[in-house]
Each structure stands twice: as structure tokens, then as C-alpha cells.
Amino acid sequence: MIADIRTIAATGSTNDDVATLARAGEREGLWLRADTQTGGRGRHGRPWQSPPGNLFASTIVRLRAGDPPPAMLAMVAALALHQVAAAYAGDGRIVLKWPNDLLLDGAKMSGILLESAGDAVVVGFGVNLAHRPEGLDRQTASFAASGLGAPDPAAFLVDLADAFARWLARWRTEGVAGIRREWLARAHVIGTPLRTTGADGDYIEGLFDGLDESGALRLRLADGRVHILHAGDVFLI
Known part of the structure; x- marks a missing residue:
């Protein structure tokens, strides 16, 4: 399937725009990219800084009878983004952190947000190409700040749309086991110290x-x- 990539200068949220299009019947394979967002968000509604030069894009997945659990689409999206980011950054600098974060040299460089829209799932990507946010509760990275140069967002999305379509097809044919195996092969090593935090603020540490x-x-x-x-x-601890 050839991706239908549309670009706008600014919007509140590409996820919101694509959710509206999904409910109106737009097909799988549609992508919407904005140069900047005024209301970008991450998980739990956290604000997502959206300066020009970074990637802000969303797409539609139409759920079909017999599809694996849709929650696994978070890992599908992470695998697609890892494929593209690693091609720009080189081997070894990009790793996955559960469930769908990409780390560049150990620091968070992207966000992926899945939201339901009727019988579809909207998958949103925010990738720090030219800029990285400051003052957060974790280390952040961008391609530019890591000495790699900032990829062009439009060209980056062409590669991402192609990679996502291929990983989506594998999700449908190989199921949970195949996606789990491929995700683990790109994650930080077994035994990495982690801290998990729940909605109530309590945390658990382990390996x-x-x-x-x-x-x-x-x-x-x-x-x-x-x-x-x-x-x-x-x-990561």
C-alpha cells in the first residue's frame, strides 16, 4: 500500500485531526504531518513541545477481524521508528525501552501515542530531530544535539511510513510472538536497572x-x- 502523506503548517494535534478523518472513513495508510503543533500531547495528556524542525505525524490503522491485540501496535510503531532512526544514527546508538520509547545514547528522543477512533487506532509520532525539550524528569536527546545533524522531517516521514507499513504487515502475519521477539532484540539488555511509576506516584525498582x-x-x-x-x-536507573 502506498502511503498517503499530507502536510500542514500548523495544527493543534495531528492525532486529533487524524482521529476526525478516521471517523469520517479515511482509509488505512493516511499520514498527516504538521510543521508544528499548538496542543501536542504525550501519554496521560502530558504536553508535548512541538517546535518546527521536529517530526509530528499521525496515521490510521483499521482493525480487522483476526488482527492481533491492538495494544501491540505500540511495539509495531516503536520497531518501525527504530528501523528509521537507527539508519540515521548508526548501529548501537538507538535502543528500545518498554513499551515504545526510543533512546538515543540512553536519552529519550521520541514519543508514540495510540488512541482509539471508532474501529480504528490513531498512531501518533513525535521525534526530536532538530530540538529536544529541557527541564523534564528524564534525559532527552535529539539528532542535532547528539552531533548527527537534523534529518529533514518530510524525508524522515517517507521512510517511517514505509517501515510502519512493513511492520504492520508482520504484526498481522506473525502475531504477538514475532513482534515480541523483534522488540526484545532491539531493547536495552536484560538486567538493566529500571524504576516503574504508577498513576498514584508509587514506584517499584528492579531489573x-x-x-x-x-x-x-x-x-x-x-x-x-x-x-x-x-x-x-x-x-532507566
Whole structure:
């Protein structure tokens, strides 16, 4: 399928715009990119800084009978973005952190947001190409700040749309097991110290112990028990 990539100068949120298009019947394969956003957001509604020069884009996935669980689309999106980012950054500098963060030299360089729109899922990408946010509760990175030069957002999206279509096809043919295996091959190493934070602010620390069969995070605690995390924020220690 050839991607239908549309570009606008500014909007509130590409996810909101694409959700409206999805509900109106737009097909899978549509992408919308904005040069800047005034109301970009991440998980839990957190504001997402959207200066020109970075990538802000969203696409539609139409759920079909027999598709694997849609929650795995977060990992599909991460794998597609990893493929493109690693091609620009070189081997070894880009790794995945559960469930869908990309780390460049250990610092967060992107965000992926999935939202439902009727029988479709809207998948939004924010990638720090030219700029990185300051003053957050975690280290952040951009291609430019890491000495790589800032890719052109439009060219980057052409590559991302192609990679996403290929990984989406693999999700439909290989299912959860195949996506889980490929995600683990690109993640930080088993035994990496992590801190997980829930919605109530409580945190748990342990060592990365891979993923369970559903794609949930396995965290090995100090007493040897394994904690399974299905949702929450994860930080490298």
C-alpha cells in the first residue's frame, strides 16, 4: 500500500485531526504531518513541545477481524521508528525501552501515542530531530544535539511510513510472538536497572527481565520475585 502523506503548517494535534478523518472513513495508510503543533500531547495528556524542525505525524490503522491485540501496535510503531532512526544514527546508538520509547545514547528522543477512533487506532509520532525539550524528569536527546545533524522531517516521514507499513504487515502475519521477539532484540539488555511509576506516584525498582507472552514488562525484584507491569512509566536507573 502506498502511503498517503499530507502536510500542514500548523495544527493543534495531528492525532486529533487524524482521529476526525478516521471517523469520517479515511482509509488505512493516511499520514498527516504538521510543521508544528499548538496542543501536542504525550501519554496521560502530558504536553508535548512541538517546535518546527521536529517530526509530528499521525496515521490510521483499521482493525480487522483476526488482527492481533491492538495494544501491540505500540511495539509495531516503536520497531518501525527504530528501523528509521537507527539508519540515521548508526548501529548501537538507538535502543528500545518498554513499551515504545526510543533512546538515543540512553536519552529519550521520541514519543508514540495510540488512541482509539471508532474501529480504528490513531498512531501518533513525535521525534526530536532538530530540538529536544529541557527541564523534564528524564534525559532527552535529539539528532542535532547528539552531533548527527537534523534529518529533514518530510524525508524522515517517507521512510517511517514505509517501515510502519512493513511492520504492520508482520504484526498481522506473525502475531504477538514475532513482534515480541523483534522488540526484545532491539531493547536495552536484560538486567538493566529500571524504576516503574504508577498513576498514584508509587514506584517499584528492579531489573529488566524481558517481556511476558502478552508483551507486558517483567521486572525482577530484589527478593527474586517477578513483577508484571501492563501499564505505567518506566525509567532507566
